[in-house]
Amino acid sequence: MPAIEVRDLHKAYGDVEAVAGVSFDVEQGECLALLGPNGAGKTTTTEILEGYRKSDSGYARVLGVDPGRGDQDWKARLGIVLQSDRDLGDLTVSEAVHHFAGYFDNPRDPDEVIHAVGLAEKAGARNSKLSGGQRRRLDVALGIIGSPELLFLDEPTTGFDPAARREFWKLIEELKAQGTTVLLTTHYLDEAEHLADRVAVIARGKIVAFDTPAQIGNRSEGTAIVSWIENGIEHKESTTTPTALVNELTARFVGEVPRLAIHRPTLEDTYLSLLAKENEL
């Protein structure tokens, strides 16, 4: 049984269809990343699955339960990291994590969790004094304290510096290695590429592409871009046969081809072209 099953989910706010027929599965132990511009319906979809919002129509099962009717036993199996929380400012990191362990029957060890999210040095600090990235790590700590089977991460690394983001990825990879299923919403494509087994690109409430990060938007078969400098002018050529083009260039130039580079479209290139295609429709 998949951890999450979604079929033809719909949710409108007034005339605006925030979620317009979304279907996907997340297998147990898998990490699925939801990508899409602001207002595409990512958060609405996630919040329906977390039980915060009711869908207008469609079918959804989260750990086998209809999220609109999830009871406490069901909630005990979820970990939820919402967007931008500012609560708990008057407590310390340690107090908050220890307190929230109290809601669960089999919590993780609070001190271990604080250590795992890299807040050990800040354990005695008031939460209101944490930096943006530290605050997000506290939210993640509170999301995983109940040893969830399924973890929802809504833009978890906003405000992280690059080193903190790498640390965070390591933490999520460890959770995945322990079998935790993750539904990740993010704006950072490198994050999706790093963590996700599969990505779903959402635009205007619909999934426009759904595949592994390496395959999405026919990335693996796509063209490569070869660039070099010739007579002081930068040349860029898209080609499906880059090797042939490079052979031709090496024959034409004596020695090094100035500033020769070949690159495959990044996930970001692919993502942006998917969205551009969507906007043309």
Add this chain to the structure above:
Amino acid sequence: MNRSLRLGRLRAGIELKQFFRDRESALFNFMLPMILLIIFASVFANQLIGFEQVTFAQYFLAGMIASGILYTSFQNLAIAIPMERDDGTLKRLEGLPMPKASYFIGKAGMVFTAYAAQIAILLIVGVLFYGIDLPSTPYRWFTFIWVSVLGLLSCTLLGLAFSVVPKQGRGASAIVAPIVLILQFTSGVFFVFTQLPTWMQNFASFFPLKWLTQAMRYVFLPDGAQVVEASGTWDLGMCALVLGAWTIAGFLLALKVFRWSARGQ
């Protein structure tokens, strides 16, 4: 039910911690009666208010205790809950394996504990520095307790219900504090009640604070002082009736209007 109570206690503990650490809340919900008592009792010292040798401090203490009920329950909740709705507290709790009852048990636990601590300090300060007499009979102590409990209960429920009125956490105090202040001025907290204009007395009689203050005067003033009350008696029966009615109204109202998320969400 067991789980609701256990998590309710957990909530009450963390609520209290946050209540005392939040400077604004500690000052305006907890310390204010002590500060006002010290100021008023120092200014008017042992001035008598004209009957039965009652000092101003003794008369004022009754009003401060009644105000303490309103501060720790109604004012506290009606300001704190809109903030919790804004800053993600309520949304986080909604996602936890916690019965919703635990949240309300926690709030009530915080209110009752904060009030008990507040009254203890208020009485100690009053007795040590301002020559205040403690209640003179067991029946007065008993009345002190049931009036406090009924007052806290009704004003807690009204605070839960009123928490939907401020649209944002920021600015909630600007809506709630003036309401409390108006009730205090019209209910005989700062002035002798019967010296207020009749229309003001009539206005205040609709709300709990007037009855709480009057019952606390029964608890702390000598029996002869009741001739200065509006009806010439302490009217404890009427006090119970009004507080009981507000408790029921507050319960039904809170049940109907309380919301976990902001409007439009």
